[in-house]
Amino acid sequence: MPTPKQMEKLAAEAVSRPSPSTAAPDAPLPAGYWQSVLKDPRAGTTEAQIRQRRLSEIQRHVLRVSCRRCERTVEIQTADAVRLYGDNALWKDVAQRLLDNTCQQRTGRHEEDGCWPAFESP
Template identity: 60%
Template sequence: MTDRPAGWRMPRPKQMEKMASHVGRNAPPTPVLGPNDDLPAEYWQALLDDPRAESRPGPSLPALRLSQLPQHILRVSCRRCSRVVEIQKADAARLYGRDARWKNVGQKLLDNTCQVRTGRYEEDGCWPQFE
């Protein structure tokens, strides 16, 4: 069963050539961007207007060092197995150093107790989500 209306038939080759010659005539020319060209302002504004865009400036939570984190209890969960690991900031600083990045510490905490092992390096381990 087709979605064509009753009485529809394929255009003849001459009709197709005529239709093809009209394609793109009335369309405004769009500049082609190269790899080194700046993106248009509309693109950046659309990104900023997106509700998922972070409103707070500065580095993200995983990129901060332990000494820069504001919270007392640090929590990291696995997006794969839903396991949650919590540690006090003082204990994490004592074990890994004050200048350790929270991303690295959280990954180590999850890896030390990971229960999802397939035997393949690419698939093993947990997928951290920092809270």
């Protein structure tokens, strides 16, 4: 445990030394930040492109889809999805099947039955 005198000295040093978190909100971000953002494989990917991916193109270990209607979320490992539906299956078709197999919103009308998928970016 530091002595009170040492604590005062450390506090004075901390006040005089600027920390990176005290930068102004409108200060420009470092160039490395933008490079890492642009190199991310999800950069520029729209939801339509995510839905049209084949299972073999998806790099994630776990696939997740949620229902906009009942707010239920279903997860499946990519390896299991490939084993069950094939590696050429489209992610949107697999996601719809996963939701429909466990759908709890049945009204009897074709237009209203089933879940409404919300895709998370893989």
